[in-house]
Amino acid sequence: MSTETVGLIGLERAEVNELEPRVACRFAAFEMMPKVQVRDQRLYLARFGAWDWTGPVDKVIFHGIFENDLPGIAALALWGGPCLPSASGLLDCRPRIANLARVRKVSRFAALPRSYTDAGTAFTTEVPSVAKWGEWHCGEGKERFADKWTPSEPSLIEPFLGGEAVRVTAIGDALFQLRLGGDDWKKSIHHSTAAHMPLDESLAGDVCALRDHFDLAVCAADYIVSPDGTPNLLELNHVPNVTQFPEIRAAYLDFTAKWINESPRAQPVRKVPRS
Known part of the structure; x- marks a missing residue:
C-alpha cells in the first residue's frame, strides 16, 4: 500500500467502502466537515471535539455541503495541494x-435579470418572482411570491x-x-x-x-x-448529488479512484530560510 494519506470529506460510508479496494493509499474519512489546520505548508484534519490531527494529508476528495464550511475550504485553497474538485473552484462557488x-x-x-435585497428590506416587483437565500439546496431557502417580499436573510430575486x-x-x-x-x-x-x-x-x-x-x-x-x-x-x-442515479454514481466512483491513483501528491515542504 502507498504511504499516501487521502482525506475524504463528505462521502457516505457506502462510497468510502467501494473506493477503498480500488486505491493504494490510506483513507482518513470524515462524513462531517473536519477541523482543518495548515502548518508548515502541510495539511492536517481532525474531527470536531478532538485534537487528534490526521496528517500530513497528501490529497483531498471533497463532496459535501456543510453549514460553516467556507473557512475550511479557504484553508484547503491556501494549502494548495491536490483537491477534487479544486479548492479554489469550491471557494468560488460556495456562497x-x-x-x-x-x-x-x-x-x-445567464442573461436572466437578477435582483438582490438585504435582510429586513421590503422588495416590490410587478412580475411573479422567486426569492432564494442561504446556502442549502433541494428546494430549501426558496419562496415564490408576487408584489412584495421582506426577507429575514440577504436574498437573491429572480423572475419566476x-x-x-x-x-x-x-x-x-x-x-x-x-x-x-x-x-x-x-x-x-x-x-x-x-x-x-x-x-x-x-x-x-x-x-x-x-x-x-x-x-x-x-x-x-x-x-x-x-x-x-x-x-x-x-x-x-459545486457539490452535486452523485448517488441518486446508478450510472452517475458509477462514473463518480470510477473518476475518483482514477484521480486518487494518478494525481500527483502534495509537494514536499520547502523550508523558508532564516534571515
Missing part, C-alpha cells in the same frame, strides 16, 4: 449569491419562469442530463419522476465551460428551458 455573480460571466445562458427544469452533471468528461421532477414549482433530482433524458449539445457545452473555468471536474448546472426552447441558467452546483 450562493457570489457564485451566481461569477457564473453569469461564464455561462451562455415556466418550462422544463433540467440538470446537466459533469463527472470529468462524462456528462449526464436529467429531467428534474416535483409536485409543484420546486423541482429536484430526488423526486420520483426525475429521470435521464437525451443530452442537449448546447447545455453540454455550457456546463463544460463552467467546469473548466472554475476547475471543478465534478459539478452540475441547473436550467429552466422555456417553452420556446431558451435555456436559462439557475445555478451551478
Whole structure:
C-alpha cells in the first residue's frame, strides 16, 4: 500500500467502502466537515471535539455541503495541494449569491435579470418572482411570491419562469442530463419522476465551460428551458448529488479512484530560510 494519506470529506460510508479496494493509499474519512489546520505548508484534519490531527494529508476528495464550511475550504485553497474538485473552484462557488455573480460571466445562458435585497428590506416587483437565500439546496431557502417580499436573510430575486427544469452533471468528461421532477414549482433530482433524458449539445457545452473555468471536474448546472426552447441558467452546483442515479454514481466512483491513483501528491515542504 502507498504511504499516501487521502482525506475524504463528505462521502457516505457506502462510497468510502467501494473506493477503498480500488486505491493504494490510506483513507482518513470524515462524513462531517473536519477541523482543518495548515502548518508548515502541510495539511492536517481532525474531527470536531478532538485534537487528534490526521496528517500530513497528501490529497483531498471533497463532496459535501456543510453549514460553516467556507473557512475550511479557504484553508484547503491556501494549502494548495491536490483537491477534487479544486479548492479554489469550491471557494468560488460556495456562497450562493457570489457564485451566481461569477457564473453569469461564464455561462451562455445567464442573461436572466437578477435582483438582490438585504435582510429586513421590503422588495416590490410587478412580475411573479422567486426569492432564494442561504446556502442549502433541494428546494430549501426558496419562496415564490408576487408584489412584495421582506426577507429575514440577504436574498437573491429572480423572475419566476415556466418550462422544463433540467440538470446537466459533469463527472470529468462524462456528462449526464436529467429531467428534474416535483409536485409543484420546486423541482429536484430526488423526486420520483426525475429521470435521464437525451443530452442537449448546447447545455453540454455550457456546463463544460463552467467546469473548466472554475476547475471543478465534478459539478452540475441547473436550467429552466422555456417553452420556446431558451435555456436559462439557475445555478451551478459545486457539490452535486452523485448517488441518486446508478450510472452517475458509477462514473463518480470510477473518476475518483482514477484521480486518487494518478494525481500527483502534495509537494514536499520547502523550508523558508532564516534571515
